[in-house]
Amino acid sequence: MGTVNAAAPRPMRSDAQRNYDRILEVASAAFAEKGVLTSLDDIACRAGVGPGTLYRHFPSRDCLIAAALGESLGRLDALAGRLKASDDPGAALDEWLLAVANHLRTYDNLPESIAEAFRTEDSPLRASCRPLTETTSLLVRRAKEAGAIRADVEPLDIFALVSSVAWASQRRGDSDAGLRRMLALATTGIR
Amino acid sequence: MGTVNAAAPRPMRSDAQRNYDRILEVASAAFAEKGVLTSLDDIACRAGVGPGTLYRHFPSRDCLIAAALGESLGRLDALAGRLKASDDPGAALDEWLLAVANHLRTYDNLPESIAEAFRTEDSPLRASCRPLTETTSLLVRRAKEAGAIRADVEPLDIFALVSSVAWASQRRGDSDAGLRRMLALATTGIR
DNA sequence: ACCTGAACACCGTTCAAGT
DNA sequence: ACCTGAACACCGTTCAAGT
Numbered sequence: 451m452g453t454v455n456a457a458a459p460r461p462m463r464s465d466a467q468r469n470y471d472r473i474l475e476v477a478s479a480a481f482a483e484k485g486v487l488t489s490l491d492d493i494a495c496r497a498g499v500g501p502g503t504l505y506r507h508f509p510s511r512d513c514l515i516a517a518a519l520g521e522s523l524g525r526l527d528a529l530a531g532r533l534k535a536s537d538d539p540g541a542a543l544d545e546w547l548l549a550v551a552n553h554l555r556t557y558d559n560l561p562e563s564i565a566e567a568f569r570t571e572d573s574p575l576r577a578s579c580r581p582l583t584e585t586t587s588l589l590v591r592r593a594k595e596a597g598a599i600r601a602d603v604e605p606l607d608i609f610a611l612v613s614s615v616a617w618a619s620q621r622r623g624d625s626d627a628g629l630r631r632m633l634a635l636a637t638t639g640i641r
Numbered sequence: 642m643g644t645v646n647a648a649a650p651r652p653m654r655s656d657a658q659r660n661y662d663r664i665l666e667v668a669s670a671a672f673a674e675k676g677v678l679t680s681l682d683d684i685a686c687r688a689g690v691g692p693g694t695l696y697r698h699f700p701s702r703d704c705l706i707a708a709a710l711g712e713s714l715g716r717l718d719a720l721a722g723r724l725k726a727s728d729d730p731g732a733a734l735d736e737w738l739l740a741v742a743n744h745l746r747t748y749d750n751l752p753e754s755i756a757e758a759f760r761t762e763d764s765p766l767r768a769s770c771r772p773l774t775e776t777t778s779l780l781v782r783r784a785k786e787a788g789a790i791r792a793d794v795e796p797l798d799i800f801a802l803v804s805s806v807a808w809a810s811q812r813r814g815d816s817d818a819g820l821r822r823m824l825a826l827a828t829t830g831i832r
Numbered sequence: 833a834c835c836t837g838a839a840c841a842c843c844g845t846t847c848a849a850g851t
Numbered sequence: 852a853c854c855t856g857a858a859c860a861c862c863g864t865t866c867a868a869g870t
């Protein structure tokens with residue numbers, strides 16, 4: 451479930467597939483428990499494989515993080531589909547930005563890792579954000595056309611704003627309501 | 642210059658003082674060059690002391706960071722004095738928040754370290770922010786009384802907002818103008 | 833083709849031995 | 852009183868040897 455590349459070039463050997471799945475499962479649990487900076491050795495160990503096997507399947511930490519985000523990305527994709535069909539562009543954008551902020555909070559320290567990934571061209575974690583930024587651009591354009599937000603704000607600025615709110619609310623340990631409040635406060639300026 | 646504790650209990654032995662100064666000097670340079678997460682061993686080595694000596698003077702990384710921020714904190718303190726005497730509370734708050742954001746950007750990864758420090762009660766780095774949050778509270782109160790900003794925003798929320806903007810603009814490698822723009826965008830909601 | 837785990841480099845932190 | 856640096860634990864990453 452949730453393979454990032456839907457078009458896999460060739461099937462894995464069955465033992466390799468088992469290892470892949472097991473590593474991903476353990477990694478998701480570890481990220482959820484201790485954040486994305488948790489020890490990779492520890493993940494390999496808990497998955498019952500050597501560190502080399504983990505590196506073979508996921509050449510970098512970002513690779514593993516991107517894979518572990520599969521489920522959340524799937525949910526966002528479904529939401530994007532619905533919101534693109536909405537007839538209230540302003541409300542659609544609001545709902546979308548909240549969902550993106552929550553996605554960025556999926557794991558502790560994820561906002562930092564993603565922001566870092568945006569500084570390198572070919573990061574897999576950055577690639578995983580591609581659908582997010584594209585949908586954001588689209589919904590921002592619609593909201594502008596509907597006059598719901600200012601015409602002079604760039605989608606990337608909005609994405610940065612949402613990232614920063616996600617970061618701050620995660621660092622403060624905010625509740626869902628806290629995130630909502632701060633996001634509303636920070637995005638007033640785009641209207 | 643810029644000792645955090647102005648009331649030192651007793652003078653250091655002269656060789657200890659020399660080491661202290663040298664470590665702080667090297668650390669400031671290293672933080673400026675590679676960010677606050679740079680290797681402490683490396684700092685000790687460049688300062689010509691053993692790692693134990695560094696730990697004796699600065700028991701934690703946060704201690705060393707707080708000490709290295711002395712100069713910037715001094716400048717902020719001077720600015721605070723001037724702004725408290727201003728007769729335009731709205732403009733004073735704006736200028737202050739920009740200065741705080743710039744302070745938080747002094748070193749790479751500083752916003753993260755400070756946000757983390759706020760999660761522990763007795764962190765020296767958190768203590769170093771005490772004057773900042775107090776001045777912020779005062780200027781926020783004045784701005785409210787003058788009707789320059791909304792009455793229902795908490796000073797701590799504003800501090801969080803400024804931190805998050807500092808974080809994002811640092812991650813994006815924004816220029817001074819970029820920071821200004823994003824700060825203005827993010828703080829529109831408080832008015 | 834894939835896995836294993838030893839090996840290396842690096843870092844934070846402590847502490848016994850020195851002066 | 853302070854410094855030194857060896858020592859330990861831990862982690863990321865690679866790679867030669869296996870199956």
